[in-house]
Amino acid sequence: MSSSATAVLFDAPGPRARLRNNILTLVGVIIILGVAYFVWARFSEAGQFDSKLWTPFLDPGVWQGMILPGLVGTLSAAALSIVLALLCGAVFGLGRLSDHWWIRWPSGVVVEFFRAIPVLLMIFFAQAGAFELFGYTMPAFTAVVIGLTLYNGSVLAEVFKAGILAVPKGQSEAAYSLGLRKGGVLRLILLPQAVTAMMPAIVSQMVVALKDSALGYIISYEDLLNTGFRQLPNNFGNLVPAAIVISLVYIVLNLALTYLATALERRSRRSRKSTAKPVSLAAVTGGTSTGE
Amino acid sequence: MQPRRIGALVAVAALTASLAACGGGETTYASVVDKAKGAKKLVIGVKFDQPALGLKKQDGTVEGFDVDVAKYVAKELGVPENAITWKETISKNREPFIQQGQVDLVFATYSILPERKEKVTFGGPYIVAHQDIMVRGDDAAITKVEDLKDKRICQASGSNSYKRITDPPPNGKDIKSQLVPAGTYAECVERLKGKTLDAVTTDDLILAGFAGQGGGTFKILGTPFTDEKYGVGMKKDDKATCNAVNAAITKMYQDGTAQSLAKKWFGSAQGLQLPTAAPAFEGC
Numbered sequence: 001m002s003s004s005a006t007a008v009l010f011d012a013p014g015p016r017a018r019l020r021n022n023i024l025t026l027v028g029v030i031i032i033l034g035v036a037y038f039v040w041a042r043f044s045e046a047g048q049f050d051s052k053l054w055t056p057f058l059d060p061g062v063w064q065g066m067i068l069p070g071l072v073g074t075l076s077a078a079a080l081s082i083v084l085a086l087l088c089g090a091v092f093g094l095g096r097l098s099d100h101w102w103i104r105w106p107s108g109v110v111v112e113f114f115r116a117i118p119v120l121l122m123i124f125f126a127q128a129g130a131f132e133l134f135g136y137t138m139p140a141f142t143a144v145v146i147g148l149t150l151y152n153g154s155v156l157a158e159v160f161k162a163g164i165l166a167v168p169k170g171q172s173e174a175a176y177s178l179g180l181r182k183g184g185v186l187r188l189i190l191l192p193q194a195v196t197a198m199m200p201a202i203v204s205q206m207v208v209a210l211k212d213s214a215l216g217y218i219i220s221y222e223d224l225l226n227t228g229f230r231q232l233p234n235n236f237g238n239l240v241p242a243a244i245v246i247s248l249v250y251i252v253l254n255l256a257l258t259y260l261a262t263a264l265e266r267r268s269r270r271s272r273k274s275t276a277k278p279v280s281l282a283a284v285t286g287g288t289s290t291g292e
Numbered sequence: 293m294q295p296r297r298i299g300a301l302v303a304v305a306a307l308t309a310s311l312a313a314c315g316g317g318e319t320t321y322a323s324v325v326d327k328a329k330g331a332k333k334l335v336i337g338v339k340f341d342q343p344a345l346g347l348k349k350q351d352g353t354v355e356g357f358d359v360d361v362a363k364y365v366a367k368e369l370g371v372p373e374n375a376i377t378w379k380e381t382i383s384k385n386r387e388p389f390i391q392q393g394q395v396d397l398v399f400a401t402y403s404i405l406p407e408r409k410e411k412v413t414f415g416g417p418y419i420v421a422h423q424d425i426m427v428r429g430d431d432a433a434i435t436k437v438e439d440l441k442d443k444r445i446c447q448a449s450g451s452n453s454y455k456r457i458t459d460p461p462p463n464g465k466d467i468k469s470q471l472v473p474a475g476t477y478a479e480c481v482e483r484l485k486g487k488t489l490d491a492v493t494t495d496d497l498i499l500a501g502f503a504g505q506g507g508g509t510f511k512i513l514g515t516p517f518t519d520e521k522y523g524v525g526m527k528k529d530d531k532a533t534c535n536a537v538n539a540a541i542t543k544m545y546q547d548g549t550a551q552s553l554a555k556k557w558f559g560s561a562q563g564l565q566l567p568t569a570a571p572a573f574e575g576c
Contacts, residue, residue, distance in 0.1 A: 127392070128388055235343075237506065
């Protein structure tokens with residue numbers, strides 16, 4: 001059954017096609033190995049694999065005193081801003097779908113305004129503005145969270161709006177015909193299906209928030225990039241090894257975040273089926289996913 | 293809900309707010325020197341990523357020439373070392389941090405410039421740096437500024453040092469060098485070591501920090517061509533603090549501390565001219 005179905009989907013490659021595929025695969029592997037060797041050789045020539053450049057990362061003091069405090073800074077700012085951005089996104093996303101112009105227009109203005117400003121400026125002006133307007137010296141953490149929340153919340157508002165609009169119209173029409181009110185249709189019919197469609201875009205935006213927390217350097221916020229990539233290499237003269245290690249930490253963080261979000265969504269969905277098409281983040285943000 | 297209960301809740305809320313307002317307020321001082329005398333503590337802004345000037349260590353302490361000068365000045369103002377809170381200031385946020393009161397004083401390779409004087413008051417300078425050139429230790433081809441023609445020099449993000457080479461007079465030397473962009477001076481130094489650059493040019497004290505770390509990998513040419521007066525930043529028109537800071541700097545040179553600190557932090561760098569006397573003050 002499955003083999004015949006497969007044959008219908010595409011023609012099985014013949015001997016010549018298989019040979020061609022194998023040759024192309026081999027060429028691809030050789031090119032990748034060549035590039036890897038070139039990078040390794042250049043690094044080696046420049047002394048980037050000297051043990052003295054890498055031994056600091058075996059010192060628990062370096063992790064306790066520099067990398068981990070930065071990691072805590074990154075995670076705490078990202079975690080809080082992701083939660084707040086999801087709330088903001090939900091509020092303004094639904095606001096943009098409101099039947100009342102006095103809710104729809106302000107929501108649109110807020111979303112478009114904060115989506116257009118670079119995160120770096122938003123973080124800077126959150127702190128500077130608080131002082132100029134209220135004479136309040138805002139902590140760096142608060143300013144970073146505000147900047148990240150406003151930007152990512154605005155992008156997520158568009159994601160929420162697009163996700164709800166991605167659910168086929170027949171779903172809501174059927175719900176209305178059963179006597180459900182707008183709130184019920186939204187809560188029981190549209191949102192559960194929209195979440196599935198929105199999940200890839202939401203996860204992408206969470207990753208953006210995590211990485212953008214590094215922009216807090218403008219107000220001297222102690223995050224992973226600040227401590228691990230600016231302070232640490234200037235102690236040990238190991239910029240490239242530090243860049244590699246910090247990149248790996250970021251990769252692990254982002255993979256963990258993606259896994260966590262996907263697992264949560266899968267658990268909440270269980271057997272729920274969705275008729276909504278997945279939302280593309282590029283379509284929502286106009287081809288970009290970062291604030292910078 | 294009964295009106296009496298609502299009234300009670302409002303009263304409790306008002307009481308809480310007033311207590312918070314009373315308890316939260318810290319004493320405000322007319323000047324930093326008054327704060328130093330009264331509170332016996334200061335928040336000082338320094339660099340956290342500049343070897344030999346201001347660098348945060350893995351144990352959380354900060355060290356460097358700027359840090360040691362700051363400790364000396366603070367002690368003269370009546371603040372012991374353990375009562376100083378160190379705050380990172382980068383080039384982009386020094387003025388806002390001073391204006392917002394996030395820091396009391398800034399010792400962070402803070403060059404005294406006319407446009408900066410409009411926003412903050414400067415004490416000092418406590419040292420005069422000079423723009424110079426750093427090359428690889430084995431490079432004999434570059435011995436003076438003019439040798440940078442057609443050579444690859446670093447263009448660090450946010451820095452204008454390269455313009456002193458490439459711009460036409462009176463601001464620059466009109467030397468046609470190839471500019472290689474980099475994020476930070478640490479990256480410039482890394483590229484110099486990796487031979488994708490021929491020279492790095494900026495303040496000699498900044499270069500000395502990296503050269504000292506390189507252990508003979510680099511050398512400074514010792515051909516200074518600008519003056520960079522490193523001052524102590526403070527709130528605009530805080531003349532009392534400015535005068536007190538200047539008095540402390542004068543004493544630091546008179547008792548030989550400044551010279552020994554300069555030797556301690558920059559003595560190992562080849563080609564660097566260390567200060568012998570206090571620089572002329574800008575005036576408060």
